[in-house]
Amino acid sequence: MTSREGKPELSALLENLTVNETSFFRVKPQLEMFQKSILEEVLHRKQERRDWTLRIWSAGCSTGQEPYTLAIMVCDALAYYYLRNPLPFDMPVPKPLIPPPWKVEILASDISFSALLTAGQGVYTDAQMEPVDYTTRLRYFEKSADKYVVKQSLKNLIQFDFHNLKTEFLPQRNDIIFCRNVMIYFDEAEQKRLVEKFYRCLNQEGYLFVGHAESLFGVSTKFHMIHRNSATVYQRIEGAQ
Numbered sequence: 001m002t003s004r005e006g007k008p009e010l011s012a013l014l015e016n017l018t019v020n021e022t023s024f025f026r027v028k029p030q031l032e033m034f035q036k037s038i039l040e041e042v043l044h045r046k047q048e049r050r051d052w053t054l055r056i057w058s059a060g061c062s063t064g065q066e067p068y069t070l071a072i073m074v075c076d077a078l079a080y081y082y083l084r085n086p087l088p089f090d091m092p093v094p095k096p097l098i099p100p101p102w103k104v105e106i107l108a109s110d111i112s113f114s115a116l117l118t119a120g121q122g123v124y125t126d127a128q129m130e131p132v133d134y135t136t137r138l139r140y141f142e143k144s145a146d147k148y149v150v151k152q153s154l155k156n157l158i159q160f161d162f163h164n165l166k167t168e169f170l171p172q173r174n175d176i177i178f179c180r181n182v183m184i185y186f187d188e189a190e191q192k193r194l195v196e197k198f199y200r201c202l203n204q205e206g207y208l209f210v211g212h213a214e215s216l217f218g219v220s221t222k223f224h225m226i227h228r229n230s231a232t233v234y235q236r237i238e239g240a241q
């Protein structure tokens with residue numbers, strides 16, 4: 001591990017230690033809650049404050065299906081939002097994915113370099129695309145030989161970066177964090193430390209989504225659990241000690 005050529009060894013070890021299983025639109029009830037309820041509430045709250053930047057972090061993004069799913073859902077939600085509440089000026093042509101004045105930043109991070117490389121390329125097989133309906137394929141993907149490639153306009157919303165969730169300093173000022181099916185591999189003490197860090201990485205009233213087999217029960221009392229239609233999300237409690 002600490003040999004002179006330690007770096008490749010470290011990355012090989014990390015690859016072996018991590019489970020990269022993921023898919024597009026994983027756990028639909030949770031994503032529906034994200035799009036129809038949480039996103040709507042966050043956009044509304046931010047708009048009232050004239051704060052036009054939305055920051056979402058996919059922590060443990062694996063090969064990219066999760067952050068691309070989130071980007072697609074945000075674009076569709078904003079398009080639908082403006083269908084109901086038209087902008088006070090004409091939309092630029094061609095219509096941008098994110099209507100002005102909104103700025104959407106999706107951070108996608110992982111500890112696996114090879115997963116991050118695949119995520120950044122955004123190239124998926126037919127089998128991987130199975131959960132993606134055809135209107136979504138038409139809007140956000142291009143076909144190259146027998147593969148689907150994420151359109152550059154969607155990729156532009158996402159920044160892929162290396163972050164080890166076990167380290168102290170993690171990305172700040174997030175409105176929503178997705179950390180699904182990652183904590184399950186951490187021991188209890190590490191889970192507690194991570195959730196404490198997530199608390200600090202979220203903006204006021206920010207939300208944390210964890211995997212459907214994961215829970216903050218016994219891990220943290222700093223979040224309020226919201227459970228609706230078979231889906232759960234945790235919201236930061238302000239002033240929690």
Ligand SMILES: C[S@@+](CC[C@H](N)C(=O)[O-])C[C@H]1O[C@@H](n2cnc3c(N)ncnc32)[C@H](O)[C@@H]1O
Nearest residue numbers: 018019020021022060062111112164165180181
């Ligand atoms: C099972 S995948 C989950 C992917 C996605 N979040 C989902 O639910 O579909 C777990 C991911 O967590 C990453 N991971 C594991 N330990 C990590 C750590 N300490 N820091 C950052 N990422 C980590 C793995 O590399 C892997 O890509």
